[in-house]
Amino acid sequence: MIDAIDRAILRRLQEDGRMTATALAGEVGLTVAPCHRRLKELESSGVIRGYSADVDPARVGLGFEALVFVTLRDRQNMKAFEAGVAGIGQVIEAQRLFGEPDFLLRVMAEDLPAYQRFYDDVLVGLPGGRKVD
Amino acid sequence: MIDAIDRAILRRLQEDGRMTATALAGEVGLTVAPCHRRLKELESSGVIRGYSADVDPARVGLGFEALVFVTLRDRQNMKAFEAGVAGIGQVIEAQRLFGEPDFLLRVMAEDLPAYQRFYDDVLVGLPGGRKVD
DNA sequence: CGTGAAAATAGGCCCAC
């Protein structure tokens, strides 16, 4: 199914997702044709979900990143909170935990003041709870 | 410096990091040449740090992901702990926090039993502390 | 920034093992 060569391909592709099949072939010790076949197979079978550019947040005006731990006042609101948070672009990641706290949010903002405004204006408007970090 | 078109390029490239300059040009409303010039500039100036393939962890035998909160017994060991954790391949991400807990680790393993072995054999060997989640 | 060309390269195909 997935052998050592496939793993080499995946490893290399995680380091440089823009590699061409030709360059890949050389590095994993294959010629282009079989390498390209494997690559397509990995993509279509869902092992490779996609490719993305790694953008430096600080360079695009988002220099401040914060981790916010959220404990809900009322656990009935779990779903509502999850849905609300999904609609906020500044929330990069929302991890649902089991136990205290309930959620881990990764939030981006321009800077500390901007984060504070975001915190006051947006986060407290959700059916949420107390900040921890 | 970075205008609306650059942002469009970055947004699109985060969704699909393997787009060609040609395809990009059409989507952001430019022709190939200027689009390619911008792309190269974004890469060499460090706004784009790189590209990576998004591999489905479950498909390569790492179906279990855990967030581990670590509170050090002795904060003097902060640096040593950080260095130790950096050498463990299963630790995807180590986030240093300020306050309790001290660290947030993102750990991958094959499954729950494998994670438990990893926890017992590796994590407790570090100058660390108590698990929270 | 757009156009047009040239050069390089990648991707897909068919054949041999």
Next chain:
DNA sequence: GTGGGCCTATTTTCACG
């Protein structure tokens, strides 16, 4: 099923207007 080589279609990368 895996590797090798060719041919075509794109892509990149220059000029220049």
